[in-house]
Amino acid sequence: MAPASDAPGDGEKRGLMVNNSLCKEKVPFFTKDGSRNVTWYICGPTVYDSSHVGHARNYVTFDIIRRILEDYFHYNVKYVMNVTDVDDKIINRARRNYLMDQYRSGAIDLNKVIEDLERAMEEELVKQQKKISDTEGGLEKATSSRQKDDLADRVKQEQLKVTKINEARDLLQGQKEEARKLGGKEGINMLLGGSAADSLASQLDARLGATVTDHAIYKSHTLKYENEFWDDMTALGCGYPDVLVRVTEYMDKIIEYVEVVLANKFAYVANGSVYFDTKAFREAGHQYGKLNPAAVGSSLLASESESNFETSEKRTSCDFALWKKSKPGEPAWESPWGLGRPGWHIECSAMASDILGDNMDIHSGGHDLQFPHHDNELAQSEAYFHCHEWVRYFFHSGHLSIDGLKMSKSLKNFITIKEALTKYTARQLRMLFVIQSWDKSINFSTTVVNEALQKEKQFKNFFANVESYLRQHPMAGIQRPGDDEKQLFSRVDQAQIMVRERLEDNFDTAGAVTELLTLVRDVHSYIDKCKSANGKPQPSLLKKAAIFVTKILVVFGLSDAKNDEIGFGSTTSQSGSTGNLTTVVAPYVDGWVSLRDSVRSAVKSNASQAKLMELTDKVRDEDMVDAGVCVVDEGNTSTWRLDDPQVLQRERDERRLKVKEEKLRVLRQKRLQKANLLEKHEASSTSPQEIFKTKDEYKDFAFDERGVPTHDKGGKELPKNAKKKFEAAYKKAVTDHEKFKDSLVKDPHFLQNLRAELQEIVSQILRLEQDR
Structure with missing residues (x-):
């Protein structure tokens, strides 16, 4: 393995170890050609709805790892992401939204709407109860422990869906009288805006989906949610991919890819569709189901994302579609096998192969993509290239769960990214992911979020404390270092070594943060010792520690500090402004002038001391907060720091x-x-x-x-x-x-x-x- 180049806090060079899903353990990381160039393909969004915090967990996590590889270990990463803009979820959601709009515009009878909603929920409940029964039956027959765990989790998911339907039904019962009081279109719109409408949309799609033939409906749907996705990623501070590929722009390459797999005798045509032949693949000496062999052959574990798993067209139940014959009401493209559309998995194989070739260093995605998506990608690509190693390292981020179940649109237990950002800042959400193991599940709870907020606060207080000494004590005041200074110098060096060890150990950002906060506590102890001895802390030493902490936070994307800045960087609306000096200082000077005017008026009217303190408190809590300045009173003195105005206001x-x-x-x-x-x-x-x-x-x-x-x-x-x-x-x-x-x-x-x-x-x- 090529040696790691210089990084903030070098210390002794050790090898980078990563958790590779292909071998289920931590292994040394090195590129395919031994260079510093890393090729990476990440499964991007399926743009059928708004992104939620579970999606943020995946994309922010890999943004952090990408930053560590690039900015700490100094690899040159070629980061490729796809956008899935045609698949079953998109087709179903776009079609259902369209049919619901049609239904809503034509609905005039409130009682008929209530009747339709109640009937749709009853039918949906029956279907869902059958799913639970089938999944429980599959669980009883499961043989491996992983399959049992996966199916047990699926049973809980299906049960939650029943709970959500029952909740919607109960809500409808409570809304009916209110809707009747409103009457007419207003009452109808109120009912159709509730969760009960989901069941009705499903029933409308089953009856009328084939009548939706305008492909512009799908295009406008995906465009809306792709734009939303990029807005969310920008708000979260995620870097853009180096290469972006979309399925609809790659139809020629996808068709060509399927033709090669057919020519290599790893696929067959059946009734206008093309299926991958898993039996032929195995007989040729390949392993199918490398990532999750326990799920192979289980329709219950694949049905959530692989439509038409069971069909008479397949030679074996494990086979999967490379190309699907389009049904009425689905978008279609011309192909050698007739009008159709790509299978879910072939798109990533074709696009990634076109950009990265027959072998890539890293392929990443959420844990739930291991089977069937990534296992089928591997099979297709190995069949295409006649190889046994298309991907060298598979990275899978852990789920973000709520009450023990994966956050999911289908489970209706999600919080959108936009909603989360009204309550927390992007840095706070990113801190939440930084302090967890990237490949382990997180249960999104108040306790976990509060831990992230507390750690952010510890860093803020540390930077504010250091900055106050850098302002009060000029560098000319440096004195001969004593034992305490020597000890802290040693602790900074040790922290650099420990942080490197943590990051080399499978990108252990949680451990790295722990090391940084240990250094923070040591700095505070040093300052307290100086105070008790009536001495002054050495500003240069404080700055050295703060710069190191800042650099690591910059690597994690938690700070945008530049050069030798310390802290979280330009977090106020004025910082980094390209305006003139007047524009930059105006909020602060306005606050001071306002205070001066108020104090002068109060003095003239013989105001009490309490009134004067009230005026200063108002400037502290209003003018300064809105300008992004946090003023903290400590006895008879006050300290200050810059921060995001929205955070301070909150x-x-x-x-x-x-x-x-x-x-x-x-x-x-x-x-x-x-x-x-x-x-x-x-x-x-x-x-x-x-x-x-x-x-x-x-x-x-x-x-x-x-x-x-x-x-x-x-x-x-x-x-x-x-x-x-x-x-x-x-x-x-x-x-x-x-x-x-x-x-x-x-x-x-x-x-x-x-x-x-x-x-x-x-x-x-x-x-x-x-x-x-």
Whole structure:
């Protein structure tokens, strides 16, 4: 293996070890020709819908690994990505959306729409229950442990789909009356905008899909979601591929590829379709199912992504389509076998082979693509090239799961990238993936996200601390290094070595971050020691540590710092501006001038110290936050750092929300106390002689001269225990009434004042609740 070239924090050169799915273990990494040139093909998006955080897990993960190879180990990577713009998912989704639009425009009878939705969900439920039964049957027959695990996971997925249908059905029941109140088109649109419409779209497609013949419907659908995908990738900070290929632009190459596989006698034609012959492939000495042999032959494990798995046209159940005869309602291209379209797997083989040839260093994708997609890609390509190693290293990223199940559009348990970016920054999402093993599953939970946010905060505080010393203590103040300085110099060197070891061990970014944060803690300890000894930390040493940490974060795509900058780089809207100096400094100067004007006015009006502090707090929490400056008060002094204004605004809003929630909690408690007190005083204002007579339940009773009940409405004397109860209540009423009269003597308006106080508390609660 060629030696690794210089990288940030070289240390001792060791070999890069990677987890290769082809051999299920970590192996040394070296390129096919021993050079620094790496060829890499990554399975890109199937552009049928919006990308979700599960997709982000895959593309951000491989963006990080690409950066490490290029920017740390200094390989020259040729990164090729495809866009699948024709396949079963795209055809089904585009067709269903079109048919739902047609249905919606023609729907005028609300009751008929409700009837259609309910019937469609019932039919979908029956189909889904059968899928569960079939999958459970397959699980019982499974022989290998991997197949059992995969099928057990599939059972859970199918059960979740049933849960989602039932939830949609329950929601529809609750919406029906609301829709009837709205009436007409408004009520219809409300129902068709809900999750119940998915089942109806499926039924419409089954009945009318063959009537959709305009191929522009598919083209506009894929164009929309491809543009969305690139917007999402840009927002997440992912680099663009060096080469981009699309299926619809490669039909000639795909057809030519299929012809060669046929000529090599590894495929056969059947009724206008072309199928790969797995039996002939094996008999020629090839291995089929290298990545997941346990799934070979299981229609249950392939059916999620391989349509028409079972068909009488195939010679064996393992065979798969290279070219599919197009059905009515599907896009089609001319071919030697008639009108048709590519199989799912052939597209990647043809496109990757055209760009990278008969052997590539890396092929990557999500863990779920191992079978059938990547196994079938390997088979096709080996059959085409008459080779046994088309791919040298297969990288598969782990799933992103929610509640233990893979995030998936079909399972309806996803969060789109756009939705996630309204709650978290791109850096925070990237940090989430950096601190996990790239080839292991992640359960997307509050705990995992909070861990990423906490680590980001640790780095922010570290950079802010170092920057404050670099501003306060010029380099001219450097003193002779003592033992503490020598120890920290050694720790920086050691951290560089440890980070390299972690990255050489299968791109262990989580371990690398741990090493960086250990160095961060050591720097903080050094600063604390200097403070306790009334000394000053050496700025050059702090900067050395901070520059190293920054460089590694830059490699991971967590920072865009340039040259010898430290920290997360140009995160404010003003930083890196191409405008003039006035434009750049305007937000900060405006904040200072605004404070000066406010303080001058306050001083002239003899404002209190509290008012002056309120003015400074406003600048800290409003003007500076909006300008991307975080000011932190520490005793009688304050420190500051630059940050993304959106992050600071979100943190500020979260703090304010907590304060508001606490105020609401206290006010609600006060409201309850005041209401109970008012109720008690209002009850005690009634004369004891009237307390029973005024209640409806006693209106036909007989009473003594004090107004205490003696006989029920039938004239029957009350039992002793009832009389005791009434006597006790009467005595308490007498006592309470006397106290009430005493209160009136002290303050004749105390009851009205109590009502006013309660009303003011209620008004404060309403104002706070409305100000959300």
